[in-house]
Amino acid sequence: MVRDRSLDEFAAADADAESDGANRDDSNRDDADCTSDARAGEASDPSSESPDGETAVAADSPVAAEVPDLPDGLPLRPAVSTMDWTSGGxxxxxxxxxxxxxxxxxxxxxxADCKEW
Structure with missing residues (x-):
């Protein structure tokens, strides 16, 4: 079996890559570059109130992508793990x-001995 790797090993590599750009000086950044809508959070809101009083969701928003199109009668089942690790067994x-x-x-x-691979 392949040796397990910790997520910390990958995070360290990402942190090294990000530190190259993290040292830049943003003190001269002009907040006027941001629109007032973005500062107020209005532009980042994927939903808006429709004239009917219901919340409308843009078709390209992440919220719309999360709802799967299921045929009628099929239940939406929660995700289930494929493997479990318990320190004490x-x-x-x-x-x-x-x-x-x-x-x-x-x-x-x-x-592993009882699993049908």
Missing amino acids: APCAACGTHVERRWRDGDGLVC
Whole structure:
């Protein structure tokens, strides 16, 4: 199995890349460059009040992208993990062995030996 890597390793690489641009001096920045609408937060609001009193959402806004088009009768199911790591170990749903890593197999979390790959 491949060695696990911490997200801190990736964050350190991103921080190094950002630090190159972080040292620039923004003290001469003119706040007049920002529009009054942007300062008030009006331009960043993806929704607006329609004449009917309902909230309208722009088609290209992130809010509109989050709502999937589901055929009638299909339920929206919440996301489910595919793998679980428990520091003290947890029992495999199939064999009962305590393991730190378990993978979803059907409705339960099982050890690597019981998982149908």
